[in-house]
Amino acid sequence: MSAATVTTEPTFSRVPAGDEATGQDCIDLATGYGVPLDEWQADIIRGVLRETDGGWSASQAGLVVSRQNGKGQILIALELFGLFELGEQILHTAHSVRTSSDAFRRLWNVIQSHPDLAGRVRRHSQMIGAEYVELDSGARISFSTRSASVGRGLSLDRLIVDEAEDLPAAEVGALAPTVFSRPRAQSIYFGTAPGVTHDAAAFGAMRATAHSGLNPRLAWWEWCADWGHDVDDQAMWVRVNPAVAAGRIPLQAIIDDRAILPVEQFQAERLSMWPPTTARHVPIITESAWEKLRADSPGLDVSPDAFGVDMSHSLHISVVACWMVDDRAHVEELWAGTDVASAVEWIVAAATDTCEVVIDDYSPAAQLIPELKPRRIELRRTNARDMAKGCLLFETRMNAGTLTHRGQQSLTNAVMGAQKRPIGDAGGWGWDRRDSSVAIHQVVAATLALLGATWAGDKPTGEAFFL
Structure with missing residues (x-):
């Protein structure tokens, strides 16, 4: 690759428009305190902190780039500015203890190296796995590894998800509610392409959303080689490693990695090759059989027996109703969108005294539960065992022809x-995506609605409780 063709531009990006003055202030602060930034890193900071109408243009931001290019340097700049200028409450999470502790150490070294910053620290902890820094202003940043419970009960201005290529659904469900109540909240997901051992459904769904443009408030940057590209093409090595293109990291570092890393690891960690799903997908029901289950709606004057609510990894919400009509169960999606507050208000207005609202505890939709709590909604929270029962019930009714639907494309695509x-x-199963580009939250919501409607007619199996 000649010098004339070297570029640090991302291979793909999509960034909401907005004013970049705050982002430039962040860059100036970081560089002033000895945090150097390549221009491509500065561009990402400007994009993340773009503002529109008094808020962040992007509610979510994601970055995919190979290891050792400088993701952490971007995060240090954002965290310094968030703490010392914006007074934010920040949670920095990572998959491994080593990564989260290293992120703390790097930020702490900057703070300790400058007396004017260190003098504002009220308290801090360097205990491994429980590091934090709190300022005299009340601004605070905590560092933690991820789990199914991390973040529960917290209210954050900025959520940082490092190593986002390994982000199971249960962890998404725990983290998503943390940024619900803050008016200028923002979630940041940084990672590389997933390897074969990573649970990348959430990060993959976000990437698919970025490429499709479905979420206009998602900012996204990636430096990814196309799957199947020659792994020994050194021009591609430079293209997808902006730190090499910028001259900060020598090409020899990648040559050395190529000599020692297994090819699959090299593809993920050095080329950010996003693997495709190659297995042939066999749906649980054929399109023709699903079409035969199509039926008219019971009508707006007939109250549903239950609502099921689910949320995708890209935070799209589906509310599906289920009616028990004679020997059949009928499901329809009645509300869809991304605004949590609007979803809550719609559910409150639509749910009757006898209509259960069913939400899985480990779904990102669990963030609606605290908002529904004071509204006296008849709510049932489910677990994995309940989901297995619901899926078996859904499949059994489909096969028996006693589950009907209105032919909505969103639900059909999900099925x-x-x-x-x-x-x-013991043979139980739940719904999963055939690949990261597929949204299945509609069929999950339909399953929960069916389960709730079945429970409503069979109270001995369990009493619903009121929150």
């Missing part, structure tokens, strides 16, 4: 795009 994943060791 056709879903596949089974095992739950437990």
